[in-house]
Amino acid sequence: MAKIQTGQTTHEHDGAIGVFLIGMRFNRLHRPDQWGPVFMAMPRMLAELYGNRAAAARGEAEDLGFLGARTLLGGKGVTVVQYWRSVEDLYRYASAPDHEHRPAWTAFNVRARKAQGVVGIWHETYAVPAGAHESIYDGTPVIGLAAATSSVPVPSRKRYARLREAAATSAEDQ
Known part of the structure; x- marks a missing residue:
């Protein structure tokens, strides 16, 4: 079991990030031959x-x-939240024929044409500029963006989002 952290923590990453949400929906549970x-x-x-x-x-x-x-299960599907150094890195990986994604995408398209509507997939991509992301974790294991980068205690002067945003804005202005 993951160790629960006490006290408030945040992630430590100053640069831009890409956040990619990808999910699959089981539309016809009785067709594991298609969604499996x-x-x-x-x-x-x-x-x-x-x-x-x-x-x-x-x-x-x-x-x-x-x-x-981070993988999340719920309802009739699965969602994976991925953190990337940049959206460009994500796109480069997704289109590379020598990595797992491209062949999986091709196989899905072939399968989907034969059994339309059995399984649904979706994704959302977000390019998050430096200084435009913040996180707070309290009483959790190291998860989310903190697990993808690093977890650090929240400095008391930055305990509230408005103060973290003000500090980020001030740093950008200098």
Whole structure:
């Protein structure tokens, strides 16, 4: 079980980030032959991305720009929140034929044409400029953006969002 942190923490990352939400919806649960392969593609992609992150940290691979992810289950589907160094890094990964995403996307499109409406997929991409992201965690394990970057205590002078925003604005003005 993940260790619960006491006290308020935040993430530490000063640059821009890309946030990518991707989800799948089970429209016809009785058709695992169609949604099963889609469901299994994401763990392979995440394993590749985390493996690359570790290899890049050791200097053994080119860094793809993936920072981390969180998987959420609910209702009739799955959502994965991914954090990237930039939206450009995300797009580069998504279009690369030698990585897991491109073949999985091609296979999904072939399958979807044969069984329309059985499984739905969606995504949203956000380019978040430096200074335009903030986070607070209180009584949680290290999760979200803090897990993707690093977790640090919230300085008392920046305990409230309006003070963090004011500090960021002041830093940008200098």
